Amino acid sequence: MTTTTPETARRDPRGAEPLLSVRDLTVTFKRQGEDPFVAVDGLSFDVRPGQTVGLVGESGCGKSVTSLAIMGLLPDRGNTVTGSVELDGRDLLTLSNKQMRDLRGSDIGMIFQDPLSSLNPVVPIGRQVTEVLERHKGMSRKSAKPVAREMLHKVGIPDPDRRLTEYPHQLSGGMRQRALIAMALACEPRMLIADEPTTALDVTIQAQILALLRELVEEMDTALIMITHDLGVVAGLCDEVNVLYGGRLVERGDRHPLFHDPHHPYTGGLLSSVPSLEGDAAERLNPVPGSVADNLPWTSSCAFAPRCSNAIERCREETPAAVASGDRVLRCFNPLGGQASPAESEEDRR
Amino acid sequence: MLRFIVRRLLQLVLVIFALSVLLFAWLKSLPGGTVSAMLGERATPESREALTKELGLDQPIPVQYWSFLKRAVQGDFGVSNGVQPGTPALDLLLERFPATIELSISALLVAVLLALPLGYLAARRRGGILDNVAIVGSLVGVAVPVFFLAFLLKYWFAIELGWMPVSGRQEVGNATRVTGFFVLDGLLTREWDASLDALKHLVLPAIALASIPFAMIFRITRASVLDVLDEDFVRTARSKGLTSRVIRGRHIMRNALLPVITAIGLQTGLLLGGAILTETVFNFPGIGNALSEGFTKRDYPVLQVIILAAAGVYVLVNLVVDILYAVVDPRVRTR
Ligand SMILES: Nc1ncnc2c1ncn2[C@@H]1O[C@H](COP(=O)(O)OP(=O)(O)O)[C@@H](O)[C@H]1O
Numbered sequence: 001m002t003t004t005t006p007e008t009a010r011r012d013p014r015g016a017e018p019l020l021s022v023r024d025l026t027v028t029f030k031r032q033g034e035d036p037f038v039a040v041d042g043l044s045f046d047v048r049p050g051q052t053v054g055l056v057g058e059s060g061c062g063k064s065v066t067s068l069a070i071m072g073l074l075p076d077r078g079n080t081v082t083g084s085v086e087l088d089g090r091d092l093l094t095l096s097n098k099q100m101r102d103l104r105g106s107d108i109g110m111i112f113q114d115p116l117s118s119l120n121p122v123v124p125i126g127r128q129v130t131e132v133l134e135r136h137k138g139m140s141r142k143s144a145k146p147v148a149r150e151m152l153h154k155v156g157i158p159d160p161d162r163r164l165t166e167y168p169h170q171l172s173g174g175m176r177q178r179a180l181i182a183m184a185l186a187c188e189p190r191m192l193i194a195d196e197p198t199t200a201l202d203v204t205i206q207a208q209i210l211a212l213l214r215e216l217v218e219e220m221d222t223a224l225i226m227i228t229h230d231l232g233v234v235a236g237l238c239d240e241v242n243v244l245y246g247g248r249l250v251e252r253g254d255r256h257p258l259f260h261d262p263h264h265p266y267t268g269g270l271l272s273s274v275p276s277l278e279g280d281a282a283e284r285l286n287p288v289p290g291s292v293a294d295n296l297p298w299t300s301s302c303a304f305a306p307r308c309s310n311a312i313e314r315c316r317e318e319t320p321a322a323v324a325s326g327d328r329v330l331r332c333f334n335p336l337g338g339q340a341s342p343a344e345s346e347e348d349r350r
Numbered sequence: 351m352l353r354f355i356v357r358r359l360l361q362l363v364l365v366i367f368a369l370s371v372l373l374f375a376w377l378k379s380l381p382g383g384t385v386s387a388m389l390g391e392r393a394t395p396e397s398r399e400a401l402t403k404e405l406g407l408d409q410p411i412p413v414q415y416w417s418f419l420k421r422a423v424q425g426d427f428g429v430s431n432g433v434q435p436g437t438p439a440l441d442l443l444l445e446r447f448p449a450t451i452e453l454s455i456s457a458l459l460v461a462v463l464l465a466l467p468l469g470y471l472a473a474r475r476r477g478g479i480l481d482n483v484a485i486v487g488s489l490v491g492v493a494v495p496v497f498f499l500a501f502l503l504k505y506w507f508a509i510e511l512g513w514m515p516v517s518g519r520q521e522v523g524n525a526t527r528v529t530g531f532f533v534l535d536g537l538l539t540r541e542w543d544a545s546l547d548a549l550k551h552l553v554l555p556a557i558a559l560a561s562i563p564f565a566m567i568f569r570i571t572r573a574s575v576l577d578v579l580d581e582d583f584v585r586t587a588r589s590k591g592l593t594s595r596v597i598r599g600r601h602i603m604r605n606a607l608l609p610v611i612t613a614i615g616l617q618t619g620l621l622l623g624g625a626i627l628t629e630t631v632f633n634f635p636g637i638g639n640a641l642s643e644g645f646t647k648r649d650y651p652v653l654q655v656i657i658l659a660a661a662g663v664y665v666l667v668n669l670v671v672d673i674l675y676a677v678v679d680p681r682v683r684t685r
Pocket residue numbers: 029037039057058059060061062063064065066075
């Protein structure tokens with residue numbers, strides 16, 4: 001299959017220097033009385049200026065931990081982060097707390113899953129927007145107010161003057177997420193991380209928020225990392241999609257080739273449930289039979305093997321390596337369709 | 351908001367009314383009745399009868415209550431017959447109440463100013479040295495009886511070390527009285543030494559009285575901050591790159607304060623209990639002292655007026671707490 005640049009992609013990002021470059025990111029949580037838990041395991045991906053990149057995988061695969069590691073928002077204690085996260089060539093993992101504070105909200109914005117709990121219930125919406133401007137743009141509270149008002153207008157909140165003085169509980173779910181987007185984008189960051197921004201919302205509102213995000217990042221030329229467990233969400237949005245399983249990248253590709261011709265059995269499983277948008281929610285949340293509890297250790301096998309319809313003997317004995325061919329990366333011994341070249345094992349590579 | 355306040359003020363009147371009925375019933379049920387209580391068991395039948403007539407005790411009960419209420423509204427609660435014989439009960443209250451209020455406010459200030467920052471720090475450094483020390487301190491604060499703590503403080507710092515006065519409210523004899531709050535009076539009249547002297551007299555009783563409120567407010571603050579630290583909106587605040595000062599004040603403490611306000615209100619209401627003990631140990635001339643003396647000397651007019659006043663303050667404190675709560679939490683306002 002030949003890959004053409006999809007016409008809906010905002011720009012052809014190939015060739016541009018990456019804005020964000022994640023290399024071998026590994027996050028390990030220490031657990032009392034148990035072995036350390038590797039939540040993110042050697043993850044690498046790039047985000048180019050203005051590009052929208054998806055991080056997709058079911059709950060627990062390490063998406064949020066990845067985003068928090070990038071933002072420097074993991075808990076102070078109890079974890080180790082290795083690898084590198086370079087923004088414009090500066091490794092964020094080596095920056096001081098103060099340097100990261102200057103960067104958050106200014107160069108990278110973030111929005112979260114549950115808009116109600118993500119907003120401070122006792123501070124007016126307007127104040128929660130102006131405080132970012134005061135912090136990063138050196139504005140006074142007064143001069144930040146019209147900017148905040150404009151921002152609320154921009155994210156499609158009607159009657160922004162009134163909303164500025166209202167509190168989160170007075171807004172609907174969709175409006176709250178819009179307000180959070182306004183806060184995250186107030187300083188026009190070059191990158192936005194959206195961690196499951198629509199999961200807590202009604203289906204119709206989901207579509208509106210996704211459309212708004214697409215419109216805004218396009219208009220402001222902001223790069224976007226879209227995190228979701230739902231491939232349907234990335235379908236209309238992402239230039240490139242990274243599929244994660246058990247903390248590792250299992251497949252990466254441009255959106256169209258990946259959607260039309262998934263090589264990894266897990267990607268295939270996720271995709272098979274996408275068209276039935278009205279389908280049973282539970283089925284869509286867990287489209288692949290079995291659960292992560294069945295996972296094998298990546299260190300001596302393919303973690304997905306117990307749930308994989310394509311598994312062969314080798315899958316339980318060796319670790320498949322992530323192999324790049326063109327823009328595609330694949331980690332599988334026995335890919336779907338048979339056209340893709342199967343991976344060698346990590347053991348062989350050493 | 352205004353309607354809310356008016357409604358609560360009406361409730362205040364209602365509570366005071368209900369309390370007056372209870373107090374009246376209590377006076378009626380005293381052993382030997384009011385007359386024995388006032389004249390003692392060995393009074394002559396003639397003087398008993400005279401007083402019975404004078405007090406209108408030969409009238410039907412509702413009439414008696416009505417005249418009791420009429421006198422009360424005019425500020426006539428009878429005359430002290432034990433604590434300060436001959437002084438009208440209301441005058442005694444007005445003279446003593448400021449002392450207790452001054453002491454209570456000092457104790458609350460000590461408790462709150464220590465408990466809030468310590469509670470915050472203990473939560474932030476959960477499991478650390480400070481956390482453990484403060485937890486043990488708060489356990490001690492609750493476990494040691496106020497009476498005993500007051501006595502220890504008096505013995506060490508007043509008697510042994512002589513750093514603080516042993517008893518009373520003020521030694522400066524000719525200080526001008528304005529409000530009855532001695533520290534404030536000194537400031538108003540620029541009699542600095544009088545003010546400082548009154549302040550010195552407050553230190554030890556205030557610390558003793560603060561022990562339990564400190565312990566309770568500290569614990570609630572710590573638990574509440576721990577809860578808030580886990581909240582998503584704190585993560586959002588961090589994701590915006592806000593300074594630690596703004597995150598601490600606007601995002602963590604403003605939310606953590608909600609349960610703390612309730613705790614402070616509750617402890618304020620309970621202060622009178624501690625004040626009785628503290629004032630007795632330090633011979634501090636407040637209503638706590640008058641109350642314990644009134645009980646032993648069966649000074650019913652004094653007991654009655656103090657209990658009424660204390661109940662009124664209790665309800666008033668609750669009103670202030672509710673208003674504060676509504677100020678901090680917009681969800682209460684719009685409900
Ligand atoms: N603070 C933490 N301490 C220990 N384990 C954690 C912590 N945060 C996340 N994890 C674990 O890391 C794994 C990945 O979590 P997460 O990134 O939140 O998944 P998701 O892909 O659903 O966002 C999960 O198994 C989770 O239990």
